[in-house]
Amino acid sequence: MPRISAFVLYMLGIFLVSACTITSFPSTPGMQNPRSSTATPGEMTLRGDSHGMRPIGDNTAPLAVQAIGGQPLSYRLENGVKVFELTAQTVRWPILEEVLVTAMTYNGTVPGPMIKVTEGDQVKVVFTNQLEEPTTIHWHGIEVPNAMDGVPGITQAPILPGETFTYEFVAKPAGTFIYHSHYESDRQVSAGLYGPFIIEPRSPQHSQPDVDVTLMLSEWLIRGGETYPAMPMSGMEPNYFTINGKAYPDTGTLHVKVGQTIRLRLIGIGQFIHPMHLHGFPFKVTAIDGHPVPESAQQIMDTLSVAPGQRFDIEFTPTEPGRWMFHCHILHHTTNNNADPGGLMMIIDVTP
Numbered sequence: 227m228p229r230i231s232a233f234v235l236y237m238l239g240i241f242l243v244s245a246c247t248i249t250s251f252p253s254t255p256g257m258q259n260p261r262s263s264t265a266t267p268g269e270m271t272l273r274g275d276s277h278g279m280r281p282i283g284d285n286t287a288p289l290a291v292q293a294i295g296g297q298p299l300s301y302r303l304e305n306g307v308k309v310f311e312l313t314a315q316t317v318r319w320p321i322l323e324e325v326l327v328t329a330m331t332y333n334g335t336v337p338g339p340m341i342k343v344t345e346g347d348q349v350k351v352v353f354t355n356q357l358e359e360p361t362t363i364h365w366h367g368i369e370v371p372n373a374m375d376g377v378p379g380i381t382q383a384p385i386l387p388g389e390t391f392t393y394e395f396v397a398k399p400a401g402t403f404i405y406h407s408h409y410e411s412d413r414q415v416s417a418g419l420y421g422p423f424i425i426e427p428r429s430p431q432h433s434q435p436d437v438d439v440t441l442m443l444s445e446w447l448i449r450g451g452e453t454y455p456a457m458p459m460s461g462m463e464p465n466y467f468t469i470n471g472k473a474y475p476d477t478g479t480l481h482v483k484v485g486q487t488i489r490l491r492l493i494g495i496g497q498f499i500h501p502m503h504l505h506g507f508p509f510k511v512t513a514i515d516g517h518p519v520p521e522s523a524q525q526i527m528d529t530l531s532v533a534p535g536q537r538f539d540i541e542f543t544p545t546e547p548g549r550w551m552f553h554c555h556i557l558h559h560t561t562n563n564n565a566d567p568g569g570l571m572m573i574i575d576v577t578p
């Protein structure tokens with residue numbers, strides 16, 4: 227009898243806990259109930275209609291007008307507020323001169339333009355969705371009000387095709403951040419919906435570097451001439467890897483001089499980890515996820531794993547001239563469709 231009572235109490239407890247914690251998801255237009263769309267175990271690899279397995283567009287999107295992504299976005303001042311404009315649009319984007327992907331972009335480039343402001347600035351981003359599917363923008367790492375956090379079905383309704391939504395917040399804290407889609411993000415972020423968001427300190431504690439470069443690491447899957455969102459799922463693994471939307475040798479050469487202080491802001495925005503290795507010189511990690519590392523705690527290393535969503539600011543001073551490589555040390559990630567060299571490599575050209 228005592229055992230039965232304990233069992234009854236146990237079941238009653240489960241019922242009460244369930245009743246208290248399960249809330250219903252709002253049914254927003256264009257968005258499936260997250261629970262009903264969850265594939266059951268074993269079903270995952272059999273479903274051909276999984277959103278992640280659909281190609282991005284049909285290759286009829288217009289060719290990108292600009293060649294380089296991540297360039298500073300200009301703004302207009304309205305009553306002391308810095309107003310930026312972003313438009314999500316699909317373009318054909320060259321990750322190599324002869325290799326184009328169909329990309330979902332902000333303002334037609336991969337990465338989207340760099341939003342650069344100063345700590346404490348009032349920021350407004352007027353965002354228009356010209357995709358053929360809903361989307362939202364999440365401000366990764368920035369301390370925005372909850373209603374501005376960009377999570378569909380949780381903090382806002384998905385922004386439907388043709389709609390405009392205005393995000394507004396105070397830029398804080400200082401550091402290296404990201405803006406990216408949070409709608410079917412495994413698909414939309416892999417397709418290119420991301421950009422760098424840099425918040426400069428209002429009163430810098432340390433001298434600023436001579437060279438300050440932001441590098442966003444990501445992956446692509448091109449199969450049968452079509453672009454798919456690359457992800458760690460059987461059959462969806464990437465065959466191209468990009469730094470700021472370009473694969474080596476189109477990653478561009480960084481030209482610096484002996485004795486200069488070089489800051490690289492590394493951002494993992496794909497769905498794979500990348501141990502980035504620098505030839506020739508060690509570097510120190512000066513900020514993690516935007517937050518400064520105290521000088522006494524700054525680690526000195528030459529290989530640093532950058533996981534999805536992470537940001538590391540690293541700094542080094544070249545002492546020896548030459549063409550020095552900076553590359554991922556998962557060596558398959560330095561190939562283009564299995565041909566070496568390619569992918570996540572770039573040259574740092576140090577001159578006297």
Ligand SMILES: [Cu+2]
Nearest residue numbers: 500554556559
């Ligand atoms: Cu890698």
